Amino acid sequence: MIQREEVCILIPTYNEAASVGEVIERFQDVGYENILVIDGGSEDRTQEIASDAGARVVEQSGTGKGQAVREAVELIEKPYILMIDGDATYRPEQADRLVEPLFSSNVEHVIGDRFADMQPGAMTRLNKVGNRMINRAFRFIHGRDLQDILSGYRAFTRESFEQLSLSADGFGIETELAVECVRHDIQTTVVPITYESRPEGSETNLRPFRDGGNILLTLYRMAKTNNPIFYFGSIGFISSLVGVALAAFVAFRFLVYGISHEVIALAGGVSLLVGVQLIMFGVLSDLIVTMNRQHRQRVERIEQKLDSLESETAEQSTGKGDETGKEETTATTGEQ
Ligand SMILES: Nc1nc2c(ncn2[C@@H]2O[C@H](COP(=O)(O)OP(=O)(O)O)[C@@H](O)[C@H]2O)c(=O)[nH]1
Numbered sequence: 001m002i003q004r005e006e007v008c009i010l011i012p013t014y015n016e017a018a019s020v021g022e023v024i025e026r027f028q029d030v031g032y033e034n035i036l037v038i039d040g041g042s043e044d045r046t047q048e049i050a051s052d053a054g055a056r057v058v059e060q061s062g063t064g065k066g067q068a069v070r071e072a073v074e075l076i077e078k079p080y081i082l083m084i085d086g087d088a089t090y091r092p093e094q095a096d097r098l099v100e101p102l103f104s105s106n107v108e109h110v111i112g113d114r115f116a117d118m119q120p121g122a123m124t125r126l127n128k129v130g131n132r133m134i135n136r137a138f139r140f141i142h143g144r145d146l147q148d149i150l151s152g153y154r155a156f157t158r159e160s161f162e163q164l165s166l167s168a169d170g171f172g173i174e175t176e177l178a179v180e181c182v183r184h185d186i187q188t189t190v191v192p193i194t195y196e197s198r199p200e201g202s203e204t205n206l207r208p209f210r211d212g213g214n215i216l217l218t219l220y221r222m223a224k225t226n227n228p229i230f231y232f233g234s235i236g237f238i239s240s241l242v243g244v245a246l247a248a249f250v251a252f253r254f255l256v257y258g259i260s261h262e263v264i265a266l267a268g269g270v271s272l273l274v275g276v277q278l279i280m281f282g283v284l285s286d287l288i289v290t291m292n293r294q295h296r297q298r299v300e301r302i303e304q305k306l307d308s309l310e311s312e313t314a315e316q317s318t319g320k321g322d323e324t325g326k327e328e329t330t331a332t333t334g335e336q
């Protein structure tokens, strides 16, 4: 059962006057009244149109979509958040689909998969290829298939969002959200959505090469804690390869022509040594990360058991009419 009044619609905007009013009204039409627009200091009438349409409008203190979203979540009191672009490329009528898993299961983060129903012209070929590449890299490095990690239509609980350590200011925020969900074992699910092209007169703020490059870099940087073998091993592998190539060259020149290259030999040796060490370091870090994860899971299971045990004993004592038992239960559940 979806409780729409428990959901806050979060719309980051920057120069979206052409569409933001429509987005807000369509949400109101399907029963979502709590709408927060976090604006990046638009030069057009975005802020005015949004507040006239009935949304709460706040201007972000920094710059970039990422900073805007982080700042906005701190202002939200509702336990459930639905994030959407202000550009009318996503359908407010599909909001229930995204929010539903949060209410009906223990899922804490829902991603709308744009590739499930991509309208013609919604994404340039370049962006499609880039998105595919990024999703593949994510699956390979972080070991989970979330289909469309860069989607801007997602629903999550405020509590799960607060667990994530996010630092991206710009469009890296979606990548960070996906990686952090994996890292913190946050139950994540994917639902199909429709992705439409921007309306006339509206322009994207995305710069494909620059933002795409940044996203790949973020994916790599964040592999340190999710997949250290990849993080250290990939550089170690390249370094070893260079070392082996240099050694082969030196050996060839010496054996065939009788010429020796001391400096290149030294460089090759160092490169190989560094490479092998990095790979070993990756394996060790991986061991630490895996053990740490196992321990954390065990601690979480124990915590859960303790909680259920506590509430059971409390129930029993309240059953006997013990008032103090009742107070204890509320105190412990309140802490969570
Ligand atoms: N507050 C804020 N919102 C931004 C900023 N940059 C982009 N946005 C908004 O973030 C959403 C996603 O950006 P968009 O340009 O649609 O990216 P795309 O969907 O990847 O093409 C849109 O609603 C933008 O208006 C920014 O610097 N600050």
Ligand SMILES: [Mg+2]
Binding pocket: 085, 087, 089, 152
């Ligand atoms: Mg968009």
